[in-house]
Amino acid sequence: MRKKRKLSKLKPNSFDDNLINLTPLIDVVFVVLVTFILIAPLLEADHVNLSTSSINSDQSISQTPIVLKVKEDNSILLNKRLVTLQELTKLLKESKRQNPSSVPQLYHDKNAAFGTYQSIKNALEAAGYEQVDVVLKPN
Numbered sequence: 001m002r003k004k005r006k007l008s009k010l011k012p013n014s015f016d017d018n019l020i021n022l023t024p025l026i027d028v029v030f031v032v033l034v035t036f037i038l039i040a041p042l043l044e045a046d047h048v049n050l051s052t053s054s055i056n057s058d059q060s061i062s063q064t065p066i067v068l069k070v071k072e073d074n075s076i077l078l079n080k081r082l083v084t085l086q087e088l089t090k091l092l093k094e095s096k097r098q099n100p101s102s103v104p105q106l107y108h109d110k111n112a113a114f115g116t117y118q119s120i121k122n123a124l125e126a127a128g129y130e131q132v133d134v135v136l137k138p139n
Helices: 002-010 023-042 055-063 085-098 114-127
Strands: 067-070 076-078 081-083 105-108 133-135
Touching: 067 114, 076 085, 081 085, 085 114, 105 114
Parallel strands: 067 105, 105 133
Antiparallel strands: 067 076, 076 081
């Protein structure tokens, strides 16, 4: 024991005193990395394909039998008929059965809530639609 004390007195600024233990930091970074690797495949992202404006796309707007409109107060109109979210899925399933190849068009007011859009999108998916045209008005 006396030798150790003598050595520590001889070298007060030894190399071992200046080292920082990085093991806990590496462990935390490893845990965070593994967490991201496990969670990343579970995240779902919605992709919206944007199209360019053209005369042909403007002409196709009036040709669909299913038109959904969301007003500023979040009221929903299906073919100019006021409906609730509960009725919407049933009516969309019926429309899908009558017109299986049609693509619904959604006119969403800019002041309406995004949650209404999401609810309509979920109703369309539940009815079996794979596509929806979101029509934006320039004004």
